[in-house]
Amino acid sequence: MDETHENDVTLRSGMLDRLAAMRGRPLADDVANVMMVVPRHVFVPGAPSSEAYGLGAVVTHWDGQGVPRSSASAPGTVAGMLEQAQVRPGQRVLEIGAGTGYNAALLAHLVGASGSVTTIEYDADVATAARKHLDAYGADRVRVVTGDGTLGAAEDGPFDRILVTAGAWDVAPAWVEQLAPGGRVVLPLRLRGLTRVVAFERDGAGLRSVSVVEDGFIPMKGIGAMPEKNVPLGPGPDLTLRIDDAQPVTPALLQALDSEATLEWTDVVAPWAWTPEQDFWLATLPGFCRVFVNAEAVAAGRIPRAKDPWGAWGVYSGASLAYLAARQVDGTDQMPMLQVGACGFGPEGAGLVRLLTERVSAWQEHSAGGVEMTIEARPHSSAPLPGEDAALLVVDKVDHVFVVTAALTATSVEV
Ligand SMILES: C[S@@+](CC[C@H](N)C(=O)[O-])C[C@H]1O[C@@H](n2cnc3c(N)ncnc32)[C@H](O)[C@@H]1O
Known part of the structure; x- marks a missing residue:
């Protein structure tokens, strides 16, 4: 074994050790074996070895x-x-x-x-x-x-x-x-x-x-591409709604930020305010969307901070919208304990805030033991699946209807 090769082997085993530590469990043997054999740097020529054998894309x-x-x-x-x-x-x-x-x-x-x-x-x-x-x-x-x-x-x-x-x-x-x-x-x-x-x-x-x-992945190009719709609101824009699956938007929504904000807090406090599969639970609400809040608008006091700067979950309806907010109540910078709330705008803003806060509180209570999701895809030509009308989420796309169920593993209760 020459020196370069020996060095590569060390880099690959280092990458696999860090990967196993990050996941908190070892890789499947066959996958670890092939990742130990194939030199990743050959496929990213020009990248320094810290990147070629780092844990990022x-x-x-x-x-x-x-x-x-x-x-x-x-x-x-x-x-x-x-x-x-x-x-x-x-x-x-x-x-x-x-x-x-x-x-x-x-x-x-x-x-x-x-x-x-x-x-x-x-x-x-x-x-x-x-x-x-x-x-x-x-x-x-x-x-x-x-x-x-x-x-x-x-x-x-x-x-x-x-x-x-x-x-x-x-x-x-x-x-x-x-x-x-x-x-x-x-x-x-x-x-x-x-x-x-x-x-x-x-x-x-x-x-x-x-x-x-x-x-997460780079989106598909070509005939299967389906971009999400971005709806900018307010000067700046102060806030951008990202909407998927062709959900409709009325022009009145563009004026939503002209009203006063409503802000309410739940009793939910968690590290980074994270709860497993909560996003799918919220996605069952009509008008589910992602909300990007402009940091400058927050700093200028025009709009309350969103729970996630990379896109907080929210809902919109007619001329109103609401999104999840968070504030640090304990913990450290590395592991902040965040309290979850919601902020709303427009004539139905307060109602949408209540919808979000009640839903977050309910999921926190029910999902504590873990959640197991199942997704089924059926062609339009086939009949609805047994229990489809009671599923967590049904999304109708061009080629398939997707049916999502989430079983609560601790109690085995379907939601
Ligand atoms: C995350 S990269 C794939 C990584 C790759 N498997 C590797 O081992 O390096 C995603 C790739 O999918 C390609 N892609 C996107 N849409 C595609 C399509 N419709 N058909 C084929 N390739 C597509 C992109 O151009 C991009 O190169």
Whole structure:
């Protein structure tokens, strides 16, 4: 073993140790083994080794507006998806979103010489780079295709595993059609603006989740792209509403900030004000949205601070809106104990504040023992699922209807 190689091995094992410490549990053996074998730096040439073997995503391509258009996903995200996919030797695998080619190289090891890996990349320059990295590493059996992954790659299918490594808004019919019997598709799915990585298996005419994990991804491009709508309010703008799933907005909403704010606090106090799956519980409210509050408007006293500067959960209705607020009541800067409240504007602002605060308090009480989410996807042509009308959330998209249920694990009560 030469010195450089020995150094790489140390860097890779360091990355895996930090990853296991961050997650509080070891990686699945097969995933740890392949991540120990494949040198990540070969796939992000030019990145310093602290980044190539760090725990963050490495952005490799930007668009004209300074928004990332391709990256090597964070190692924790890559490992988590591979664990959900449970890839086995001899399988045929389709990846959508080749990016740097790193995940495709890991997949090539997992399927071995008797399996196959096809990876599709939308951006031609990114696909060229992926091919180059895979060749430099020696993974020449991986097939890199330039195209729109929403259409799949029927010529190489059917696939035992399909992994989508860009954020999807719907499940493309081609992925279901190209899935082999007993196959599994793993994708980051956006529902009402909330993203979960879902491992789906076939169930009747549709799909049913076998695992659901919270994470974030670069959104899908091409025919499967579905941008969220941003609604700026007030000068600055002071506040921006982000709305998903084609929920309607009336022009009167644009004047909501002209009214006085209503602010109310709950008894809920938690580290970072975080409660598991609370976002999906709030997403059941009509007019659910994400609210970005401008820090300058907060500093100038024009608007109360939002719970999360990167987007607090909120609701809107007609000419009114409300969003979650938070204030530190205890703890430290590293682990602040935040009290949750809500702030509202417009004629129905106070009512919307009450809706949010009551919902937050109820979830805090009911979810204390843990929550297990299940997501089902059924084509429009099939009949509603048994119990669909009592589900936590039903979201009707172009190709599928998504049905979300959340079982409270401590009490086994469906909500
Ligand atoms: C987070 S990166 C993927 C990381 C990659 N798997 C790796 O190991 O480096 C997401 C990639 O998906 C690509 N992408 C987005 N929409 C796509 C589509 N419709 N078809 C194929 N690739 C797409 C993006 O261009 C980007 O390169």
